[in-house]
Amino acid sequence: MSIDLRVKHDLESRRRAVELFDAGVGCKPAAETLSVPRETVREWQWVYRAFGSEALLSMGGKQSRYTFEQRVAAASAVVDGGMAKTDAMAEFGIRSKSPLERWCRLYREGGAEALRPGPKGRPRGSRSKPRAGLATLMWTVPGGAQETGGPYMRDP
Structure with missing residues (x-):
């Protein structure tokens, strides 16, 4: 189970x-x-x-996904039309108050375009840049002279 x-x-x-x-x-x-x-x-x-x-x-488990049109219609009904949030949830089939409140905030700030879905995945060019090379380690030998290198590095 x-x-x-x-x-x-x-x-x-x-x-x-x-x-x-x-x-x-x-x-x-x-x-x-x-x-x-x-x-x-x-x-x-x-x-x-x-x-x-x-x-x-029957709550719990799977999260619902809403289309752009559903988001705009629900946010517009609450913000512009003065509809109660519970009524908007019932009419548009929204299962939680949290996304509706977020959509209303975004709709007030940026209009319908703010509710458009963003790009998915990792942004282009976000890979880490290759390193120029391993840094050379410096240390002092008990005799007072400095040497470079290390057990995993080649001598310069």
Whole structure:
């Protein structure tokens, strides 16, 4: 049996959180009841409000990828249209609040072009430059004269 190490909190904790949310308990008392950090429970509450209990219980594992059009539409709806973030998450199928907040910030700063995906991989010309040669070591011999070289170096 393999354990998914990306999931920090077990299914039972999230199941109990759903029960508490159904009962109308807020994130602070739920966090204290579950002994889970308040920010984590707040994220669970966002997902619960946007997608329901099924999405909260199936959380974890694979990260979602969003197209450029989805990013622009969601950020524009929140920033320009004044849509609530939970509503935007539900409408555009965004599973986490974090990317939506990042997209909104980028959209405010640079418009739609700031949400374009960047180039993938290592940039061209980023290889390390070849060394000119091995440095010559200098040391003093007990007689007072200086010699150069070393056990792995040729004499100059």
